[in-house]
Amino acid sequence: MHKKIVKVIKGITSQIVLSLFFSSFCIVGAYFLFGKTISNAMILINSTVVEKKDEKKQPVGFDSVKKRLINYPDYGEVWARIKIPKLGVNAIIYHGDSMELLKTGTGHYVASYFPGEGGTVLISAHNTSNHFGKIPSLVAGDNIIIEADYGTYTYEVIDGKVMKASELENINIQSKQEELVIYTCYPVGVVGYKTDRYVVRAKLVGEKYEN
Amino acid sequence: MRIKLLLKYLLEFVLSILIFGFVMLLVFKSTIFNENYVLNKLEETNYYELLHNRIKENMSYYIVQSGLRKDVLDDIFTKEDVKISFNSMVKSLYNDSKVTIDTSKIKEKLESNIDNYLSKTNIFVSDSSSLDMFVVEIEKVYKENISLSNMFNLVQSKFYKIYTIIDKLLIALAITIIVISILLLLVSKLNWVSIPFMTSGILLLISNLFVKYNVNIKNIVFYNDEVSELIKTFILDVLNKISTYGLVLLTFGFVFCCFRVILINTSKK
Numbered sequence: 103m104h105k106k107i108v109k110v111i112k113g114i115t116s117q118i119v120l121s122l123f124f125s126s127f128c129i130v131g132a133y134f135l136f137g138k139t140i141s142n143a144m145i146l147i148n149s150t151v152v153e154k155k156d157e158k159k160q161p162v163g164f165d166s167v168k169k170r171l172i173n174y175p176d177y178g179e180v181w182a183r184i185k186i187p188k189l190g191v192n193a194i195i196y197h198g199d200s201m202e203l204l205k206t207g208t209g210h211y212v213a214s215y216f217p218g219e220g221g222t223v224l225i226s227a228h229n230t231s232n233h234f235g236k237i238p239s240l241v242a243g244d245n246i247i248i249e250a251d252y253g254t255y256t257y258e259v260i261d262g263k264v265m266k267a268s269e270l271e272n273i274n275i276q277s278k279q280e281e282l283v284i285y286t287c288y289p290v291g292v293v294g295y296k297t298d299r300y301v302v303r304a305k306l307v308g309e310k311y312e313n
Numbered sequence: 314m315r316i317k318l319l320l321k322y323l324l325e326f327v328l329s330i331l332i333f334g335f336v337m338l339l340v341f342k343s344t345i346f347n348e349n350y351v352l353n354k355l356e357e358t359n360y361y362e363l364l365h366n367r368i369k370e371n372m373s374y375y376i377v378q379s380g381l382r383k384d385v386l387d388d389i390f391t392k393e394d395v396k397i398s399f400n401s402m403v404k405s406l407y408n409d410s411k412v413t414i415d416t417s418k419i420k421e422k423l424e425s426n427i428d429n430y431l432s433k434t435n436i437f438v439s440d441s442s443s444l445d446m447f448v449v450e451i452e453k454v455y456k457e458n459i460s461l462s463n464m465f466n467l468v469q470s471k472f473y474k475i476y477t478i479i480d481k482l483l484i485a486l487a488i489t490i491i492v493i494s495i496l497l498l499l500v501s502k503l504n505w506v507s508i509p510f511m512t513s514g515i516l517l518l519i520s521n522l523f524v525k526y527n528v529n530i531k532n533i534v535f536y537n538d539e540v541s542e543l544i545k546t547f548i549l550d551v552l553n554k555i556s557t558y559g560l561v562l563l564t565f566g567f568v569f570c571c572f573r574v575i576l577i578n579t580s581k582k
Contacts, residue, residue: 106578106579109574110571110574110575113570113574113577114570114571117508118511118567118570120325120508121507121508122515124325124326124329124512125329125516125519127326128330128333128512128516129516144527144528147533148528150533150534150535151533152532153532201375202370205373205374228377228378230377287378293379293380293431293436293444293447294381294438294442294444295375295378295443295444295446295450296378296379297446
């Protein structure tokens, strides 16, 4: 009886071992035959994975020597306020200018520079009265102030003009001198979809860093 | 005798791979390559409602710059319209048909709402083309959201190709499995299922663990929140089915193995 039990256990074990051997053989075979394809597929799938960061986000700062931001804001994050004293505008600036963000504030074009970095800072908003609806009345010499988390930047209007929306891509982001470009849909106060934009250019006249 | 044993192992090994492949295809055939499954999942995950809300939200972004009021968008489409439009896109994947999203009803209702608004508020429109453009943009928002920015058209032909190949592959695999099983039955009599079943079961369970270990499924983000949720549901469903089939095969294989070993040892004198 005891011998029979041992034989049964031996028989079952041998079959399990053989199955595990076959499985291992398959896995090793798959690794050598399709390893690269499987690895590429995993990379592709994982490229759609967005890890939620647990650590507390560091505040946006500014390196005044390198003229570069430290800890750039995330997309959709508010990093500054734009103030136009002449028009009574005082609005938040999001990093990003999607239609969703523009619903509640002004939007900073992500591929443009941040104030202080020396390039073109591009900001858009809807043409409502609390945002950029009145910017066609700005004239040369008027001030626009950006109060960022890392400093305050004052710009002076150079000029304003109407452009086609499709021409906005011609705005030079890599300008030699720092410029602020703000724009909105035009004409203002007319119903319907607008394909024109009113664009105001301003030059940097004052900057104050905050530690 | 040794050749017979080698042949038996070889056939068992090949059968294991074939069963593994067959089950994998079966899982895909019963999930993402099954039109009814996908339509049911859309209903279960409340996708139409979420898509309806998203379209409305996306349309509202155009209201501010248009100078119109939000209520011009009221009732221009319903959840049922979204369901019909989206289902037609899903169905086009399975029959390789060209589908155009009909927005004529939306256009008609929106124009009527705008006319009502303008007449109520006495707003004079000097250039009606800007209003026409607004209507076109709103139609575009609907089309883009339904077609997931034309993603359906991009994947349609490849999807349909795989969809039609799967059936043929399943039949071919089933025939091969039967043929090899008969051969194994001739070589090893009762003991033809246990090792292939256990091996394919183990392989299925390992595949499931491999994907779960290597892909952070719960953090997948694709296109938007609703589509991401849907994709996660599909992936988890596929993995659950794979692990269920794996467990079933492993259990069956083990039971057959025990049954066979016990039978041999008790019948021996």
